[in-house]
Amino acid sequence: MADIPLSVRGLDKHFGGLAAVQNVDLDLRPGVTTALVGPNGAGKTTVFNLITGNIPADAGDVLLDGASVRGLQPYQIARRGVARSFQDLRLFGRMSVRDNVLAALEPAPWLWQPGGGGARRARAKAVETALERTGLTAQADARAMDLAYAERKFLSLARILATGARIWLLDEPASGLDPNSRARFVALVRQAVSEGVTICLIEHNLDIVTELADRIAFLDRGAKLAEGEPQEILGDPQLISIYFGEPR
Amino acid sequence: MIAYLTNLATLATIFGILAASLNLLIGYAGIFSIAHAVFFGLGAYAGAQLAMLLVPDLLLACLAGGLVAGALSLCLALPALRVRGEYFVAASLGLQMMAVTVFSEAHAFTGGHGGLVGIPLASLLGFDISAPPTFLVVCLVVLALVLVVIRVLMRGSFGRSLMAIRDSESAAEAFGKNVARLKTLAVVLGCAMAGVAGVLFAFYMAFVNVESFTLEQSILVMAMVIIGGTATLIGPLVGVLLLLLLPAGLSFLPFIPPTEIGSVQQLIYGLAMALLMIFRPAGLAGRSAGQR
Ligand SMILES: Nc1ncnc2c1ncn2[C@@H]1O[C@H](COP(=O)(O)OP(=O)(O)OP(=O)(O)O)[C@@H](O)[C@H]1O
Numbered sequence: 315m316a317d318i319p320l321s322v323r324g325l326d327k328h329f330g331g332l333a334a335v336q337n338v339d340l341d342l343r344p345g346v347t348t349a350l351v352g353p354n355g356a357g358k359t360t361v362f363n364l365i366t367g368n369i370p371a372d373a374g375d376v377l378l379d380g381a382s383v384r385g386l387q388p389y390q391i392a393r394r395g396v397a398r399s400f401q402d403l404r405l406f407g408r409m410s411v412r413d414n415v416l417a418a419l420e421p422a423p424w425l426w427q428p429g430g431g432g433a434r435r436a437r438a439k440a441v442e443t444a445l446e447r448t449g450l451t452a453q454a455d456a457r458a459m460d461l462a463y464a465e466r467k468f469l470s471l472a473r474i475l476a477t478g479a480r481i482w483l484l485d486e487p488a489s490g491l492d493p494n495s496r497a498r499f500v501a502l503v504r505q506a507v508s509e510g511v512t513i514c515l516i517e518h519n520l521d522i523v524t525e526l527a528d529r530i531a532f533l534d535r536g537a538k539l540a541e542g543e544p545q546e547i548l549g550d551p552q553l554i555s556i557y558f559g560e561p562r
Numbered sequence: 563m564i565a566y567l568t569n570l571a572t573l574a575t576i577f578g579i580l581a582a583s584l585n586l587l588i589g590y591a592g593i594f595s596i597a598h599a600v601f602f603g604l605g606a607y608a609g610a611q612l613a614m615l616l617v618p619d620l621l622l623a624c625l626a627g628g629l630v631a632g633a634l635s636l637c638l639a640l641p642a643l644r645v646r647g648e649y650f651v652a653a654s655l656g657l658q659m660m661a662v663t664v665f666s667e668a669h670a671f672t673g674g675h676g677g678l679v680g681i682p683l684a685s686l687l688g689f690d691i692s693a694p695p696t697f698l699v700v701c702l703v704v705l706a707l708v709l710v711v712i713r714v715l716m717r718g719s720f721g722r723s724l725m726a727i728r729d730s731e732s733a734a735e736a737f738g739k740n741v742a743r744l745k746t747l748a749v750v751l752g753c754a755m756a757g758v759a760g761v762l763f764a765f766y767m768a769f770v771n772v773e774s775f776t777l778e779q780s781i782l783v784m785a786m787v788i789i790g791g792t793a794t795l796i797g798p799l800v801g802v803l804l805l806l807l808l809p810a811g812l813s814f815l816p817f818i819p820p821t822e823i824g825s826v827q828q829l830i831y832g833l834a835m836a837l838l839m840i841f842r843p844a845g846l847a848g849r850s851a852g853q854r
Pocket residue numbers: 329332334352353354355356357358359360361401
C-alpha cells in the first residue's frame with residue numbers, strides 16, 4: 315500500500331439529500347495516468363475536493379503513501395506533494411503571470427521565505443522553466459486576468475508544474491482548447507508523466523482521454539461504476555450510453 | 563499661514579500612515595475592514611495613557627500603541643478568517659459600533675465622552691519634539707518608515723501570498739498557503755500601524771476623545787484608500803491629500819457659505835466615489851478601467 319502515492323478508500327459525501335460521492339475507491343499509481351470520466355454532476359470535482367481537503371468527507375479516507383490525511387487542512391495536504399487545478403482556474407487575477415507561478419512556490423506563512431538568496435534564485439529558476447514549458451515567457455509581466463483563454467489554462471498548469479508536486483489533480487484542463495493548444499497540453503502532460511508525476515485528470519473529451527489515460531475510472535451519480543483500461547471502459551456500450559446521457 | 567500649512571501637513575501625514583495601513587488590509591489582503599478607526603483609537607488612548615501615567619516618550623508610546631492595537635486586532639482577525647466579502651464588512655461594522663460604545667463608557671482608559679485631556683508634550687529620548695515643525699518632521703519620518711516596510715513586505719513573498727489569497731483563497735490554499743496565519747499576520751500588522759498613527763495623533767492634538775474614532779472616520783479612511791488606489795504605495799497618500807485638502811480648499815471658495823461647506827463636501831465625495839468606481843475602479847493611482 316505504501317508504494318501507492320495516493321489512494322482513496324470508501325469516500326462518501328452528501329450535500330443535503332444529494333449523494334455527490336458514494337463509496338468511491340481509487341488508487342493512483344506512479345507513472346500511471348488515470349482519467350476520471352462521467353456525465354455532468356457525476357461527482358468528479360467533488361472527489362478532487364475531498365482528496366485535497368477542500369470539503370470534509372462524510373466517510374472514507376485518503377491515504378498519501380499509505381498515511382491518512384484525515385483532519386489535515388488543504389494547505390497541509392498541498393505541502394505533501396498534491397497539486398491541483400480548478401475547473402474555473404482560480405488564477406490570481408490581479409497578479410502578474412510570473413507572480414502567479416512564484417506565489418505557488420512560497421508556502422512559508424511568515425513575512426519572508428526561509429533559505430535566503432540561494433533558495434530565492436532556485437524559485438526564480440523554477441518559475442522561468444515552468445513559464446517556458448507552458449509557452450508563457452512572453453506574457454510573464456501581463457496580469458493573469460488579461461490573458462487569452464488558452465494562456466490562462468496554461469498558466470494554471472504552470473503553477474502546478476513549478477511546484478514540483480508529485481501528484482497532479484487536473485480538473486478539465488483541456489476543455490475549450492483549440493487543437494494546437496490541445497496538442498501542446500498533451501505533450502506537456504506526457505513529459506510530466508515521463509518525469510515520474512502521478513496524474514489524475516477529469517476530462518470530457520474522450521480523444522484526450524484516449525491519448526493520455528492509462529486507466530479510466532467511470533463515475534455516475536457519485537458512484538464508481540467501473541474502472542479499467544481505456545478500451546475496456548470506452549468499449550462498454552452501457553457506460554457510453556450513460557456518458558452521453560441516453561435515457562435509462 | 564505657515565502654522566496653518568504645518569497643521570494641515572501634520573494631519574495629512576498622520577492620515578497617510580493610517581490610510582497606508584488600511585491599504586495593507588483592503589488592497590493587499592482583500593480584507594474590507596470598516597473598523598480601522600477603532601485601532602487608530604486604541605493606539606491613541608494607549609499612547610496618551612502611557613504619556614500621562616509614565617513618560618511622554620514618543621518611541622515608547624508608539625510601541626505601546628502598536629502593541630495594544632495589534633493585540634486587540636485579533637478581534638478583527640477572527641471574523642476575517644471565517645467570512646469574506648459583505649459578511650466580513652458587516653462583522654467589522656459590528657466591531658466598530660461596539661468599540662465606540664466601549665470608548666465612550668470605559669472612563670478609566672478613555673476618559674469616556676469627555677476624552678483624555680492634557681496629554682503632555684511629546685519627547686523623544688529626552689528631547690522635546692513638540693514644536694509643530696519638529697513634530698511634522700517626526701511624523702514624516704514615521705510615514706517614510708511605514709511606507710518602506712509596506713513596500714519591502716508587499717514586494718516579497720508575504721505580499722504575493724496576501725494578494726494570492728485576495729484573488730483566490732481556495733487556490734492559495736491549494737498551493738500550500740496557511741491562509742489563517744497569513745491573514746492574521748496582515749491584520750495585526752495593519753492594525754498595529756494604525757495604532758502608531760493614533761499615538762502621533764494623540765500627541766499632536768494633546769487631547770483625544772471618541773469623536774475621532776467613529777464609523778465616519780473609518781469610512782473616511784476607507785474612502786481615501788479606495789479613491790487613491792488600492793494595492794499601490796502612493797494611492798492611499800493621493801487619497802489622503804485629496805480628501806483632506808478638499809475641505810481646506812473649499813473653505814477658500816468665496817461663493818460657498820461656510821455653513822454649507824459640510825454638505826457641499828459630502829456631495830463632492832459621494833460624486834467622486836461613484837464616478838471613480840465607474841471610470842477608474844482601481845483608484846486614481848491604479849490602472850484605468852480599459853487599460854491592459
Ligand atoms: N459545495 C457543494 N454544495 C452542494 N452541492 C454540491 C457542492 N459541490 C457539488 N455539489 C453537487 O454535487 C454534485 C456533483 O458535483 P461535481 O461538481 O462533483 O460534479 P462533476 O462530476 O465535477 O460535474 P461537471 O462535469 O459538471 O464538472 C452536483 O449535483 C453538484 O451540484
